[in-house]
Amino acid sequence: MTGSAKxxxxxxxxxxxxxxxxxxxxAGNVHGGTIxxxxxxxxxxxxxxxxxxxxxxxxxxxxxxxxxxxxxNLLILRASMNRAGSTSMEIGVRVEAEDIRTGEVRHTASxxxxxxxxxxxxxxxxxxxxxxxxxxxxxRNAQANARYEARKATLKARKKG
Numbered sequence: 001m002t003g004s005a006k007x008x009x010x011x012x013x014x015x016x017x018x019x020x021x022x023x024x025x026x027a028g029n030v031h032g033g034t035i036x037x038x039x040x041x042x043x044x045x046x047x048x049x050x051x052x053x054x055x056x057x058x059x060x061x062x063x064x065x066x067x068x069x070x071x072x073n074l075l076i077l078r079a080s081m082n083r084a085g086s087t088s089m090e091i092g093v094r095v096e097a098e099d100i101r102t103g104e105v106r107h108t109a110s111x112x113x114x115x116x117x118x119x120x121x122x123x124x125x126x127x128x129x130x131x132x133x134x135x136x137x138x139x140r141n142a143q144a145n146a147r148y149e150a151r152k153a154t155l156k157a158r159k160k161g
Contacts, residue, residue, distance in 0.1 A: 003052045005129040008137045011049040012080035015042050019073045019097075030069035035095060039063070039111045042079035043091040047115035050081055050089060051127050054118050058088060061112040061147055069108050073097040076105075082112070083144035084130035089115050090144045112147060 015038070023034045040057055047055035069075060076096040083090040095109035116124045132138050 003128045005131050006050055006081075007131045007133055008080050008140075009133065011046050012078075013042060013045050013049070015045070015077045015079070017075050019069055019071055019075055021071055024071045028071045030071070030073070030075070032065060035065075035069060035075070035109055036063065036111075038075065038077055039079075039093045039095065039109070040113065042077040042093050043111075043113040043115060046079045046081055046091045047089050047117065050084065050130070051117040051125075053125070055089075055115045056118060058114040058116050059151075061090070061114060061151065063109065063111040065109045067097070067106045067108050069095075069097040072100065074100055075108075080140070081130055082140045083148060084127050085148065087116055087124050087126055089117075089127055089130075090148065091115060092140060092144075112144070114151075 017038065019030045019034075024030045043057070044055055074097070076098060077093055078096070079091055079093045081089060082092045091113050093111045093113065094107065095111075096105050097108045098105045117127050119125045130141070132141050
């Protein structure tokens with residue numbers, strides 16, 4: 001095992017970054033790929049904090065864009081551990097865009113990513129257990145477990161067909 005159990009609050013993070021012209025297209029909309037990279041970075045930070053090791057993205061289960069992000073917005077990413085299995089972890093990332101002039105905050109995207117921890121030989125290793133403290137932690141964990149079971153069933157069906 002890569003370390004002792006940790007709470008969701010111990011490894012969760014909030015990252016913020018101003019969106020600038022190089023992040024966007026000619027119309028001023030921030031590229032989805034820019035947002036995707038920031039989501040992956042936020043999730044990596046949570047996975048690495050949880051394990052104390054390097055972690056890599058194993059899959060992106062779902063990414064939904066709800067509203068656009070514009071040049072000048074402050075992009076806020078809230079990432080937290082939803083599930084820790086024996087060797088994989090699900091991290092949820094909520095993305096918000098704040099119009100700094102008006103204070104308006106919009107929920108712009110949500111994503112679920114699966115990460116694994118790697119040892120110094122780049123081999124997958126067991127991850128520490130996740131301690132659930134709040135009702136929200138338990139709710140998110142139950143939903144993550146359901147997604148995990150659905151992913152397993154889909155992979156099993158693909159192998160058959």
